[in-house]
Amino acid sequence: MRGDIFYLPDAEAVGLRAASIFIDRSKIATTAGGRFRVALSGGTTPSKLFKQLGAVVAGDIRWDLTDIFWADERCVSPDHEESNYKGAYDMLLSRLDIPPANVHRIRGEMPPEEGAREYEKELRRCFGEQGLPAFDLVILGVGEDGHTASLFPEVLSLAESKRLAMPVYVGRLKSWRITLTLPVLNNSSDILFLVTGPKKAHIMKELLGKGGDGRKYPAGMIKPARGNLTWLVDDEASFFLKRG
Ligand code: 6PG
Numbered sequence: 001m002r003g004d005i006f007y008l009p010d011a012e013a014v015g016l017r018a019a020s021i022f023i024d025r026s027k028i029a030t031t032a033g034g035r036f037r038v039a040l041s042g043g044t045t046p047s048k049l050f051k052q053l054g055a056v057v058a059g060d061i062r063w064d065l066t067d068i069f070w071a072d073e074r075c076v077s078p079d080h081e082e083s084n085y086k087g088a089y090d091m092l093l094s095r096l097d098i099p100p101a102n103v104h105r106i107r108g109e110m111p112p113e114e115g116a117r118e119y120e121k122e123l124r125r126c127f128g129e130q131g132l133p134a135f136d137l138v139i140l141g142v143g144e145d146g147h148t149a150s151l152f153p154e155v156l157s158l159a160e161s162k163r164l165a166m167p168v169y170v171g172r173l174k175s176w177r178i179t180l181t182l183p184v185l186n187n188s189s190d191i192l193f194l195v196t197g198p199k200k201a202h203i204m205k206e207l208l209g210k211g212g213d214g215r216k217y218p219a220g221m222i223k224p225a226r227g228n229l230t231w232l233v234d235d236e237a238s239f240f241l242k243r244g
Contacts, residue, residue: 015048146217
């Protein structure tokens with residue numbers, strides 16, 4: 001599934017469009033008092049989105065009805081520079097009037113297996129004991145090797161079909177992470193990829209370009225079963241896509 005691809009001039013424009021989609025989806029979910037459950041990606045790309053969301057008029061988003069989760073987390077403490085939670089907290093959450101109970105941090109400070117189990121318990125508590133959690137929106141990035149969340153090529157976590165979240169040892173990075181699994185990600189109503197910068201041009205050609213075989217990469221395995229898949233790609237990352 002290729003999904004809908006939007007080409008935007010730069011990272012700022014990607015962040016702005018992503019914020020607009022976030023607000024739209026939150027309004028759809030919270031109309032008539034429903035909850036908006038979103039999983040944020042880590043890495044550096046979402047920073048522009050977080051800054052935009054941190055500046056929107058508070059009334060645009062019902063943070064009291066919003067549950068913030070993460071697609072993945074590095075196994076570090078929440079105040080560690082590498083923490084995805086810290087990134088979102090510094091740029092967004094610290095600026096919001098959001099109830100602490102609505103922020104469902106992955107406990108990266110725990111031993112990886114325990115942290116993953118705790119996150120699964122939290123997902124079950126919020127989404128129910130049966131079936132797969134169904135996020136309203138999942139925001140993802142793409143690594144240069146085609147990884148997304150913490151689903152890396154040739155790593156067992158890709159094949160996991162039962163667990164909701166699991167620990168992953170990333171040999172290349174010599175670090176542990178905790179990630180949502182593919183079945184959970186693909187059960188979302190909306191999945192939004194944010195991809196910016198020249199370093200992503202080659203992997204984007206592989207994923208979405210003519211002759212590319214995206215299925216080889218975790219990011220190419222993201223296919224929402226019943227939802228929408230949207231790519232927001234800036235000029236630099238789409239360099240090879242627009243040239244045929
Ligand atoms: C993480 C992310 C990861 C990220 C990509 C892209 O924890 O690092 O979840 O999947 O989205 O590695 O990272 P950048 O946005 O920093 O390029």
